[in-house]
Structures are given as structure tokens and as C-alpha cells.
Amino acid sequence: MPLEAIVFDLDGVLIDSEPVWEEVRRGYVASHGGRWLPDTQQRLMGMSTEEWARYIATDLVDGVTAEEVAYTVIDEMSQRYAEGPPLLPGAVEAVRRLAAYRPLGLASSSPRALIDLVLGQLRLDVLFRAAVSTEEVDAGKPAPDGYLTAAARLGVPAEDCVAIEDSGNGLRSAHAAGMTVVAIPREAHPPSDDALALAAHVAKDLDELTPDLLAAL
The missing domain is CATH 1.10.150 (DNA polymerase; domain 1)
Known part of the structure; x- marks a missing residue:
């Protein structure tokens, strides 16, 4: 697809x-x-x-x-x-790199107020065409609601999207929505093996996220 x-x-x-x-x-x-x-x-x-x-x-x-x-x-x-969110290495660069390649959405468990605060502080808000908080849907992750809503707001089928996730519940959510999933596990809270097995690719960091990688999936 x-x-x-x-x-x-x-x-x-x-x-x-x-x-x-x-x-x-x-x-x-x-x-x-x-x-x-x-x-x-x-x-x-x-x-x-x-x-x-x-x-x-x-x-x-x-x-x-x-x-x-x-x-x-x-x-x-x-x-x-208030003094700036705890940005992960390569985050801004990855968002800008992929926004130049395909439309971007966000499906987060954070409340809307924090999503808007973070994206605004990082000056990334204009790069996301759709941002969904699970406050706005019936069920949080691992239910697929947030990802399905993000795809709908982007105007594309969920199965034609790639999701970037770190947690076990997030991986399950994106997979249940029918998306191809890239996992970037966090060492402090690694997903279980069965959740990680749902990913089409496991990346070590955000620098791995390139148009060539995602196109190959």
C-alpha cells in the first residue's frame, strides 16, 4: 500500500x-x-x-x-x-525531515493543553496537519481510537500510514488501527516482546527515521 x-x-x-x-x-x-x-x-x-x-x-x-x-x-x-519540554535528541530534525516528505499527524495520550504547549514551544505545531489527544476519543491506548481519528483528520486510510511509537500500549494501538508501526523503545520503559513483535521496524533512535526507511516498509 x-x-x-x-x-x-x-x-x-x-x-x-x-x-x-x-x-x-x-x-x-x-x-x-x-x-x-x-x-x-x-x-x-x-x-x-x-x-x-x-x-x-x-x-x-x-x-x-x-x-x-x-x-x-x-x-x-x-x-x-514551562521552561521547555524534555526534548529527545533528533526530535525536531526528524519531524522537519519527515514533514517535507509526507503529511504528519500526532496521536498522543497527553491532554490537549500539554500537546499544544509542547508543539508550540518547539515551533512544530505548523508541521502537524492533525493532532489528536486521547481525551478526544472514546478510549486511550492500546485501543486504536486515537490513531484512527488522526488518520481520519488527515483524510487518509489508516492502513496507508506509518506510526512512530515507543510503548507497548502505543504499539498495540497503532497496530490495531491497521498502521505500519516503527518502534523506538525507551530503555527505562521497554515494551514487552509481544508488543515489540508488532513493529515492522525497530529503530535505535530518531536519526534512523528517513524517507527511504519508511518507504521501504
Whole structure:
């Protein structure tokens, strides 16, 4: 099938934000006398705002609402990003290189406010023709909703898109949407072997992302 568009994830692909998310949410749970479980971070990766806020309020902390969790955590993340998001090496160059090749979309589990903040700070917002937060769809990753919506907003079939992902839930989401998936695993939170097996290519970093590579997939 022809390659018509490229859809990036944000957290863990363009910015090294997963450690920040973990620190902020873990700190919230600790400050409210909650319990952070061994699998909590892996479970949270890919969830929409509604999903992770509800999980924290229901399973980890007593006496708070999901709305209170979301407001406090997102406000803290915005403050952390105020001086610039934790950009990953080669991110800006990769976006610019691929934007000159095919239309770009974004399918992120971050809330819309943080997506807009990050892309604006990096001056990449004009290069993405469609950006979707899983706040805006029925289900977060590993459900395919975010990727399917990004493809629809780009006006192309999902099966004609390449997705760039790092997490297990993200890989499952893009694959379930019918996209060809390139994985760029993060050492701190590597995807499971079965999730990684869904990728058509596993790259070591963003510098590997070239038009020639994606065309060959």
C-alpha cells in the first residue's frame, strides 16, 4: 500500500516525558497517602486523561475525585514544561525531515493543553496537519481510537500510514488501527516482546527515521 501519512506519538518519542509523568503522578499519590503499585507506571502509559485520573482516584488514592487528580497533575506537568519540554535528541530534525516528505499527524495520550504547549514551544505545531489527544476519543491506548481519528483528520486510510511509537500500549494501538508501526523503545520503559513483535521496524533512535526507511516498509 502507498505511504500517505506519518503519525507520531509524543511522549517517549519526541519528548522524554515518561519519567516526568511518573515523578509527578507518583508524587501526587504519595502526598495523598496512596499506594504506588509495581505495575502502575506500565498500566498508566497510553491511558487517556480520564482513564489514568480515574485509575489513580479509584485504585491508588482514597478520598479524591478523578477530576481533582487530573487538574492537579496536569497543572504540575504544565509547570514542569514551562521552561521547555524534555526534548529527545533528533526530535525536531526528524519531524522537519519527515514533514517535507509526507503529511504528519500526532496521536498522543497527553491532554490537549500539554500537546499544544509542547508543539508550540518547539515551533512544530505548523508541521502537524492533525493532532489528536486521547481525551478526544472514546478510549486511550492500546485501543486504536486515537490513531484512527488522526488518520481520519488527515483524510487518509489508516492502513496507508506509518506510526512512530515507543510503548507497548502505543504499539498495540497503532497496530490495531491497521498502521505500519516503527518502534523506538525507551530503555527505562521497554515494551514487552509481544508488543515489540508488532513493529515492522525497530529503530535505535530518531536519526534512523528517513524517507527511504519508511518507504521501504
